[in-house]
Amino acid sequence: MNMVDLIAQQPLLAALVALGGLAIVFGGILGFAAVKFRVEGDPIVERIDALLPQTQCGQCGYPGCRPYAEAIANGDIINKCPPGGQATINALADLLDVPAPELDGEAVEVKKVAFIREAECIGCTKCIQACPVDAILGAAKQMHTVIASECTGCDLCVEPCPVDCIEMRPVAQTLADWKWDVPAPLGERLKGLRSADLIATDRPRATTGKDRAA
């Protein structure tokens, strides 16, 4: 009864107390949730990193794909990845919900892998130290060679070679990775058309779908 009287007599105070109490309760819940459901790391960085081609080439100006992913998460522009090409930019733009800019630099048309001309290799191990994915095999004063299946084509090994015996060779297409070409876009397909090509009655002999089916 006292309580009701107090609230009736001091509506402002009662409201303040009620709101303050709610604030404390929800603050506690939020604090608990922040600790209990804490997310380790930055998930957006993980997702950006997953879209990058992982060549670890450093052409973006960062030492690897993950640093660039972190930079993008912190607001860097998304068009610095030539190995990924426009497809990667589009995917990143989709993920980050920003307009897709043009690629900065030349797109990598053909996949390449490093190749060591083994007769010229002097076994200095400089390329081994440069390789970000440990795809070069060798030891000091022993001939080195590239494990082609592990090479990402970043060409970081080309520069350190003192005898210029490393070259980037395009990967030949095989039956395993062959795919059909996309048909030419509509505009090109319609180029140079005559009326007879489009209007059945203009043709000397009709070849509509029905006739074909007959």
Place this chain on the structure above:
Amino acid sequence: MRKIWDIPGGIHPPENKTQSLGQGIATLPLPDILILPLGQHAGAPAKPLVAVGDRVLKGQLLAEPGGFISAALHAPTSGTVSAIEDRAIPHPSGMSARCIVLLPDGNDEWCPHHGVADYRAASPVALLGLIRDAGIAGLGGAGFPSAVKLGPKQPIDTLIINGTECEPYITADDILMRERAADIVEGVAILAHILGNPATLLIGVEDNKPQAFEALEAAARGTAIEVVEFPTKYPSGGEKQLIQILTGKEVPSGKLPADLGIVCQNVGTTYAVQRAIVHGEPLISRVTTVTGRACGRNGNYEVPIGTPIRHLLAHNAFDAARCARLIMGGPMMGFALPDIDVPVVKTTNCILAGSHDEFPPAPPAQACIRCGLCAEACPASLLPQQLYWYAQSHNLERLEAHNLFDCIECGACAYVCPSNIPLVQYYRAAKGEIRQQDAEKKKADHARQRFEFHKARLERAEAEKAAKREARRLAAEEAQAKVAGDAIPASGPGSADDLIQAAMARAAARQSSPEQQQAKLERGLEAARNRLQVAEAKLAEGEGEGLDTEPLDRLRARVEEARVKLAEAERKLAEFTPATSPAPSATAARVVDKLQGAPRDQLERSITTLRERIATTEAKIAEASDETIAAALRNGLDKQRAKLRDAERQLADLGPADASPEQPAADAPTLDAAAQAIARAQAKAEAMAAMNPLEKLDAALEGLDQRIAKARDKVAAAEAEQSEHLDTLRAALDKLEAKRADTARQRAELAGQGAH
């Protein structure tokens, strides 16, 4: 009569099957060359087992399966392997692949082979092995290795044999069913045995092949096999479509028929299985339809695998001028051949040489008008129009969401499209793009993993290096501390407790084990011996060279010094008896007593110790045989006596305690080293704490002066005695004087600084 279901969509293109059914299965003369691609099937290419120049017999194994999903390859006739090289193969890409090239010798000589007498008595596993060894792959068109398909993990209750052959123009299965129905039925029985005798055995035939149906019906009479006829519609022959027609079950997206307990095999494959099990013949030939108006004669031929298409066409009056498109497979799902030198492979069911009026150039594709006919025609109930939009915009995610991979590429949608849009091309390209992206993603993940390993490796190497550096630094510090600690046990004004702790630790370290002590002494002896040898050698050398008197004297002094040291080391080792040496803790306890005891007690105790020592030394002098040792011992004895007198006098007047009762004794027993060091350090620390640097230097100078005076006395005495130690003593005196000069200079500098 079995209930028949219907599939959604489907079309009815002109069949064009009659022209190739005019004759039965014919054979052709052997070609001059057979080209056998190593990858005729789905999965890994086969691995060649023969070398160039080998003569092989018909049916001989040429290449073994290159993996689990792979098939073997056999010689279709006897002859010589002329090359194993890259050749054009029948593939939409027009690319080359590794092939075994066989030049037939015309004898057609079989290698020894025999079938299984009673397949019912053989185990399914053994039969599966035979099928695998026979290199049988799905002859319907996909070329999936049959042994893999026939060995599912799931229990199978329905076996369906696909005799649908729904594509226009092709009649290879039709003619096979007409002519070899009995063999096919036997093949079905073998497959049923391998699959554990499923309850339902069905052969599905479209109703446009009545003769084939009747032949099968007759052959299957009296068996559990049911031959089912159903209305003709393209594409009923698709595996999933046929299952739906015959059982009403739809194979879920991403699942296999085996998940529903169903296995589906083509009639051609069934026949090949029968040949392999009953006759022991591997898959070396197949029935292929040659048709199209560009060929003067149409028909079905049993051709050896590897026969060049050119050979087939040449025997069918092919007119290249009339040919608009040369297709392998049917008009709906086949692909244009880039060149007529490619061979017939295991999946080649038809060679279609279409004339210009049969295959007019495709009318230009126009814009999609969203009529929806494609969705109506789709047998997989997809939305071809939506797929088309997404494929155009390369929206791969949406394509997958619209189940692009359930598209069987039958071409029904493109067939009905009023705008002539090549829809299937878009889907094929999009599928390729998605597969490529998946492969790249996999590669990227792999590269990421390797990059992270690389980073971790570098970090680990760096950490190891840092740890090594740290260890080296610590070791150096420790060594330094030890050197400093030996000279001044406690460098700062430490409390008595600290000193005791340090002393106990050091004593424990020094006397950790008698063996170690002994070893140390032995090492010292060894080193002293070496030094003596070196010094003697040098002296001999010097004498030989006839040097001046002065350097020679110095060398002699050195030899003498080394001799004394060696003698001392020998004595120490001789004295050392591990058993009698008191435990380190006892020594430490004594040290504690010494430090904590009252001045009188201390003095009394040190007097006792000194008396004991004097007694021991006297005994030793009596024992000593060597005159040098005896002299050294006597010297020590004098000092000990002096100390004893000193201590007794102190005890008498109970003078201040800080005057240390003990002076360093050159030959004090090793065991008391800790006690002496602590006492010395305490005295020194106390004295030092009270002094400024100048005073310290003064004190040092004073001490040095005293020592020099003593040394001079000794030298004089030695000269008087003509002692053999004269040189040693002189050298020591020189050293002391040099040191004094140095200290005096330091002091002068310090005083100069103070004046500033």
